[in-house]
Amino acid sequence: MSLLELRGISKFFGGLAALNSVSFGVNKGEIFGLIGPNGAGKTTLFNVVNGFYKPSKGEVLFNGRKISNLKPHQICGLGIARTFQVVKPLQRMTVLDNVIASAFLRAKSKDQAEEIAVETLQFSGLYDDRNIKSKSLPLGKRKRLEIARALATQPELLLFDESCAGLNPSELNESIEIIKKVRERGVTILIIEHHMKVIMSISDRVVVLNYGEKIAEGTPMEIANNPLVIEAYLGDAQSA
Amino acid sequence: MKRFLPLIILALLAILPLIGLSTYMMHIVILVIMWSVIGMAWNLLGGYCGQVSFGHAAYFGAGAYTAGILYFKLGLSPWWGLPLTIIVVTVVSLFIGFLCLRLRGPFFALATLAMGEVFRVTSENLVDFTGGDLGILIQERTWVEKIWYYYIILFIAAGTFFLIKKVIESKLGYYFVAIREDQDAAESLGINTTLYKTIALCLSGILTGFAGAFYTNYMGYIDPKVVFALHDISIVTIMVVMVGGVATYWGPVIGAIIMVFLAEIIRSIPWLGVAHHTFFGILLIVIIIFLSNGIAGDFPKIKRLFRIRGTS
Numbered sequence: 339m340s341l342l343e344l345r346g347i348s349k350f351f352g353g354l355a356a357l358n359s360v361s362f363g364v365n366k367g368e369i370f371g372l373i374g375p376n377g378a379g380k381t382t383l384f385n386v387v388n389g390f391y392k393p394s395k396g397e398v399l400f401n402g403r404k405i406s407n408l409k410p411h412q413i414c415g416l417g418i419a420r421t422f423q424v425v426k427p428l429q430r431m432t433v434l435d436n437v438i439a440s441a442f443l444r445a446k447s448k449d450q451a452e453e454i455a456v457e458t459l460q461f462s463g464l465y466d467d468r469n470i471k472s473k474s475l476p477l478g479k480r481k482r483l484e485i486a487r488a489l490a491t492q493p494e495l496l497l498f499d500e501s502c503a504g505l506n507p508s509e510l511n512e513s514i515e516i517i518k519k520v521r522e523r524g525v526t527i528l529i530i531e532h533h534m535k536v537i538m539s540i541s542d543r544v545v546v547l548n549y550g551e552k553i554a555e556g557t558p559m560e561i562a563n564n565p566l567v568i569e570a571y572l573g574d575a576q577s578a
Numbered sequence: 579m580k581r582f583l584p585l586i587i588l589a590l591l592a593i594l595p596l597i598g599l600s601t602y603m604m605h606i607v608i609l610v611i612m613w614s615v616i617g618m619a620w621n622l623l624g625g626y627c628g629q630v631s632f633g634h635a636a637y638f639g640a641g642a643y644t645a646g647i648l649y650f651k652l653g654l655s656p657w658w659g660l661p662l663t664i665i666v667v668t669v670v671s672l673f674i675g676f677l678c679l680r681l682r683g684p685f686f687a688l689a690t691l692a693m694g695e696v697f698r699v700t701s702e703n704l705v706d707f708t709g710g711d712l713g714i715l716i717q718e719r720t721w722v723e724k725i726w727y728y729y730i731i732l733f734i735a736a737g738t739f740f741l742i743k744k745v746i747e748s749k750l751g752y753y754f755v756a757i758r759e760d761q762d763a764a765e766s767l768g769i770n771t772t773l774y775k776t777i778a779l780c781l782s783g784i785l786t787g788f789a790g791a792f793y794t795n796y797m798g799y800i801d802p803k804v805v806f807a808l809h810d811i812s813i814v815t816i817m818v819v820m821v822g823g824v825a826t827y828w829g830p831v832i833g834a835i836i837m838v839f840l841a842e843i844i845r846s847i848p849w850l851g852v853a854h855h856t857f858f859g860i861l862l863i864v865i866i867i868f869l870s871n872g873i874a875g876d877f878p879k880i881k882r883l884f885r886i887r888g889t890s
Contacts, residue, residue: 411765414767426760429760431759443767
């Protein structure tokens with residue numbers, strides 16, 4: 339049984355179908371890539387899974403339980419955490435406090451929350467920056483703070499929304515390492531990414547969205563050779 | 579040293595009346611402490627949780643009228659208003675919260691501003707229940723001496739200070755600040771933002787209500803235009819915190835000292851006295867431009883400014 343299952347998800351904004359009956363399942367323990375050209379509906383899909391949007395049609399199941407009628411904080415409580423494409427650090431809090439705030443979800447006391455936070459910061463390589471106000475962090479570290487904060491809620495499934503976009507090559511490699519390490523902790527990952535190098539090297543399976551519809555699903559190799567995908571990204575051969 | 583600062587200040591305040599202040603000075607000091615309580619209460623909701631309320635007069639007035647109506651209708655001592663305020667203001671807070679907390683930012687501020695006015699107009703018109711514009715006069719004063727009122731409000735203020743400190747250092751405090759910084763992020767970190775905003779609102783309302791119930795007992799007279807006033811209560815509350823320092827422990831206290839003394843001084847100037855609200859407005863503009871974190875929040879900046887003046 340899939341850990342996360344989407345059944346015929348549609349999301350309409352007025353007359354625009356941002357998502358049109360998208361269905362797929364994410365298995366426990368895998369890294370599942372979600373790609374597609376700009377405006378394909380990837381972030382909308384995250385917002386549906388995460389509970390910010392209610393799907394217009396269809397349902398989302400997590401561990402066999404319907405979650406598409408729950409609020410974001412309830413969904414997080416069940417074990418789905420996310421990062422944001424446009425990073426949302428709690429700006430006037432220190433890095434450590436940011437992570438403590440999210441660690442309180444599972445911690446019973448402040449000491450325990452701090453323990454989880456410190457451990458998560460060491461894991462994501464932000465421990466040395468723990469006393470810095472998060473608004474003064476550079477982008478690369480902010481993206482990692484997003485990951486650390488999501489991890490501190492001790493999720494079963496983590497949604498990464500372009501956690502590698504806008505990073506320089508060395509930051510990129512660090513982020514890839516962290517994502518791989520997250521998987522080793524037994525966390526299932528659903529990741530949106532534009533960087534083909536990242537998506538092809540780490541994901542087990544990939545789904546491609548275009549104009550809100552699923553156009554392909556398979557291993558990275560299958561996807562790379564799929565004519566529909568090539569057309570979505572490069573345009574079709576005749577009209578070019 | 580810094581850890582014991584609140585206790586040292588509390589001890590100093592406890593022996594303050596012994597130096598023999600005049601009745602007028604005692605009155606001013608009592609007002610300062612009362613405004614500190616209201617400021618600290620507002621700061622919990624507006625400063626830490628980021629929900630800027632322009633209608634704190636609603637809670638102040640609700641507290642004041644709880645005490646007043648107990649005396650006016652039931653003939654009980656208005657001091658019973660202090661404990662009863664907890665229940666009355668919780669109901670009021672839940673009602674206002676239910677209506678206003680679904681709004682964000684400026685919309686919340688506007689809705690609370692309207693709520694404050696709704697409470698004033700309502701209490702003016704429920705003549706049988708509140709006495710309307712005639713107000714409520716407490717005929718038997720408990721004490722003539724101000725010193726007992728001083729210790730009671732000091733006790734409330736100390737309780738408020740330590741309660742807020744405790745709350746802010748706990749899980750609640752982290753959640754409040756997380757909501758202030760980014761409500762969507764907070765929600766996706768598993769924080770039930772509606773629940774925690776309601777908790778902040780209730781706590782803030784109850785503490786403000788205490789100040790209101792104390793006011794009835796102390797002043798001996800209330801009417802809707804005084805205790806539900808928009809500019810004299812709601813706006814001054816915000817000014818106390820803005821001037822002193824938003825989201826700091828001592829900000830509201832510093833703000834209350836400045837605002838109460840400033841009001842007294844400006845009012846005593848002939849000709850200019852009637853325009854004291856104008857001066858408050860100018861002060862607020864200056865504070866927002868030059869010390870946007872208030873005096874407590876920008877204290878290092880002020881210190882640096884004076885040091886440069888001193889050496890050159």
